[in-house]
Amino acid sequence: MQKLRIDLVSDVACPWCAIGYRRLEQALEMLDGEIDVELFWQPFELNRDMPPEGEPILEHLCRKYGKGAASMEQAQREIIAVAEELGLNFSGAQERRANNTFDAHRVLAWAATQNRETPLQLALFDAYFGEAKNPSDPEVLREKAIEVGLDGDAAEAIARSDQYADEVRAAEQRFMEAGVSAVPGFILDGRYLISGAQPADVLVDALRQVADENANL
Secondary structure, three states, rough: EEEEEEEEOOOOOOOHHHHHHHHHHHHHOOOOOOEEEEEEEOOOOOOOOOOOOEEEHHHHHHHHHHHOOOHHOOOOHHHHHHHHHHHOOOOOOOEEEEOHHHHHHHHHHHHHHHHHHHHHHHHHHHHHOOOOOOOOOOHHHHHHHHHOOHHHHHHHHHHHHEEEEEHHHHHHHHHOOOOOOOOOOOEEEEEEEEEEOOHHHHHHHHHHHHHHHHHOO
């Protein structure tokens, strides 16, 4: 079986990142027995300069994209429909606020040292899009850490400190220099970048192509 590394550059505040991961899961199910994938989540901040209190999501998106409220509401409804077709909980997506996610990424970096980053990522997607909670709130991070079997006190302590700040900033810089300017970004074996939440069959074809190339090296 071919082994392949995927670096998934993502933000917990990115709806297409949640959708992209679910589509990757579908692709890996289709490739069962063909390719052994090792997944590494990498940080990206959609709202790096957002103040701690954040702002209502619709207001933020209208200002960011220069579009009217009706247009952005329709776009959000379309995203929610795609997410729900994939079984994702986006019931709170319209009520969420645009938040900075740096503290969430720091706690996720710690979770990676415990081999629990993927479960925590998914729990934070659910917290943000399903429950409209701030994913960088230390109490939310504590709650979600406990849900996935991590030490909640440790997660909250990290969120209230500056631990893992250097690691997160270095990773953000590294992947920006690698050409990732939007998320999700799938980097296959450190060589190929797939941008956006591509359909499962597109990911299957790309993964097979890279695995075949590796087999012929």
